[in-house]
Amino acid sequence: MTDASFLIGLADATVSASTVLILAGLGELISERAGILNLGVEGMILVGALSGVVATVMTGSYWIGFAVGSICGLLTATIHAFLCISLKADQAISGIMLTLLGTGVTTYFGQQWASAQFTGFPDRTLPVIGGLLVEIPLLGPTVFEGPATDFVALGLVVAVWWLLTRTNLGLEMISVGEDPETADTMGIDVFRMRYLAVLIGGLLAGAAGAHLSLAFNGIWTNNIAAGQGWIAVALVIFARWRPGRLLFGAYLFGLFNSLRLRSQSLDLALGPESPLAGLLNPVIEFLLNPAIMSMYPYIVTLVVLVATIVLRRDDDSAQPAALVQAYSREAD
Amino acid sequence: MLVDIEIDAREQTPSWIAYGTPLFAIAAALAVSVVALVAIGVNPIAAYVEMFLRPFGTVATISNVLVRATPLILVGLGVYLPMKAGLWNIGAEGQLLAGAIVGTWIAINVTLPQLLVIPVILFGSAIAGGLWAFIPAWLRAKWGISEIITTLLFTFIAADIQLYLVRGPMQGGSGGFPQTELLPEAAEFPAIPGTRAHVGLLVALLIVVLVYVAMNRTRFGFRVNFVGSNADAAEQAGMSRYRVYLLTLVAGGALAGLAGISEIAGNQSRLHASFAPGYGYTAVPIALLGRNGVFRMLLAALFFALLFVGGNRVTVAMEVPSAIIDIVQALVILFLITAEFFQRYRLSVSIGRRDDGRSIRGTEVTTDD
16 A cells, blocks of 8 residues: 555645645744734635636736736735734734635636636746756655746745844844834834735735646636635644744645545555454544544644643744734823 | 824714714625626626515515524624623634534434423534533633634534534435435424524524623623623632633533524524535624624624525526625625724824824723613
C-alpha cells in the first residue's frame, strides 16, 4: 500500500493543496498581527476566484486574471478595514458578514461563469536551476514543479517573515497589534498601519482565490473555496502567528486534505491474524472516514489553542495583545 | 477655505435614531440589492413585491413564513442570550446541528406515546445543544479563550459529524441518499390546526416570553445585563463572571439545539445533509438587529423568515438566484454596523471655521431599554 507512486502522488497533492492555505493564511496572519481579525477570508477568496476567472476569460491572460483577483480581494477587504478601523465596528461581525456577502455575490453572479473555458496557469519549473531541482527524487517533482502561483506563495512566506521581523514597517505593524496606545505616542499612525495590514490581507486572500480557480482547479464552480478560508483562519492560530510555522501548518492541513481524498485507497486495517484486529479495525475505519478526516484541522487547531493557553507556553509570538480591539484616540 | 469634519461621542442617542437604525439598515440593504436585481434584468419593484408582500397573500403563505420563523426565533435567542452577557455565539449553527442529530436519534430509536416522546425529544436536543456549547463556554469562562473562534471550530466539527452520520451509521430510507429514515409519526410535532405551522412555534414564543421575564424581572437577568455592559464592574460588585458566561452560553446552545430539532420534527421529517440552510449563521444578524430587546429580536426573526420565504419565491417565479437571500442578509448587517457608528458619534461638518479640534472620543453610549 505504501508504494512509491502513492507517496509521490500524496506529496504532490499535499504541496498543491497547501498553496491556497499559505496565501490566505499569510494574509490573515499580517492582518491579525496588526490587531484586526478578518473572518471574511472565505468571502475574499471567493471574490478573488470569480473575478480572476472573469478577467482571464476577457483578456486571455491568466496573469492579468491573477492580478485582478488579488485586487478584488483587496477591495473587499477595504470594506472590512473601513468598518473595523474607521467605524470601530465589531470585527467578528463585519468579517462574517463579508464572508456571507462574498458567498452570496459570487454564487449570484457566478452561475454564468461556471462553464467558462480558459487557459489557466500551466505547470512549470523554476528558470535556470529548475531542470536540476526536478531531478531530486520525491522532493523534486512535488516541490519544484507546479503552477507559478505555487512558487509565488513560497516566496511570500519568506517575504512576510522578512517584512515582519526585519523591516521597520513590519515592526510598526506588529506594534499597533500589540499596544496601539504606545505605538501612537511613538508617532506611528495606528489607523494607516492597520489599514495597510488589512488591505495586504485582502490582497493575499484574493490571490489565494485566483490561484484556486486559475491554477488549482482550472475552472470556476460555486463555493469553490469550500471552507478553505476558515481553515486559513484556524491555521494562523495553529501557527501561533508565525510565518514559518504557518508553512508547516499549511503542509500538515494540506496533507490531511489529500489523505482524505485518497482515503479509499488507504488500507491501514490490521490483518485478521492480529489479536487486536477486532478491537482496533473499527476505530481505524472510523478515523479514516472522509467526513471524520475533514475535521482534523479544526481539532488540531483547538488542541493547539487550548494547550498554549492552559499550559501558559505563550512566547513572544503568541496572540497579538490588541487583537479584536478597536483603537480610538482617547481625548480624556 | 477650511473644511472641518468633527466627530464627537454622543452623550445620549436620540430615540428616533435608536429606533430608526434597524429600519434604515433594511431599507439601505434593499436599495443596494436593486443593483443585483437590475444586473440580471429583473424588475426590482416586481421582485420586492413578490418577496415581501405576496407572502402575506393567504393563510397558507403566511404559515410558510411562520414555519421558517420557528427555528430562526429559537436559534436567534441562542445568540441573543449570550450577547446580553457580552459573548458572541458565532457557532450557533453547530449547536443547532447537535440538537438536530440527538433529537433525530431519539425520535427514531425511542418508542413512546406522542405526549411523552415529544418532551423527551425536546429535552434531549436542548441537552445536546447545551453540551456542544459547554466546552467553548468553559474555555471562555475559565481561560478567557475567545468564544468566537472556539464556537466556530465546534460548528465545523459538528457539520462533519452530521455528514458522517447521515452517510454512515444513521443513514436510512431508500435510495442511499445522505439522510436518515423518516421520523415515526408519534415524534412529528403536531400542526397548529388549519396551518402548516407546528407546536414548535408555540414553544418558541413561550421561550421568548420566558427569556423576557428572566432578563427583565429576575436577579439572573440583572446579573447578565451587568456583566454584559461592564464585566469588571460586575466582578467588583461580587458577581461571578464565570457563572454568567457559562450559564448564558450553555443556555444559548440549548436553545439552538431546540431550533435544530424543531426544524426536523416540525418541518422536514428527517435529518439530511443540508436541512438547515445556515440558520445558525442567520441567528447572528437576527440577534444583532434585535439586540435592544427580546421582542425586537422576535420581529427580526420574522423579518429574516420572510426574507427566506420571499427569496425562494423570486427564485421560482423570476429565476433570481437564491443567493439574493445571502446578499440582502449580509448588507442589512453591514449597514447596521455602519449606522451604529452614527448612533455613538455625532458627525459635524463645518466650513471655514476652526475650533478646538477635538478628536474622536471613545465614550460608549449603550442604548438598552
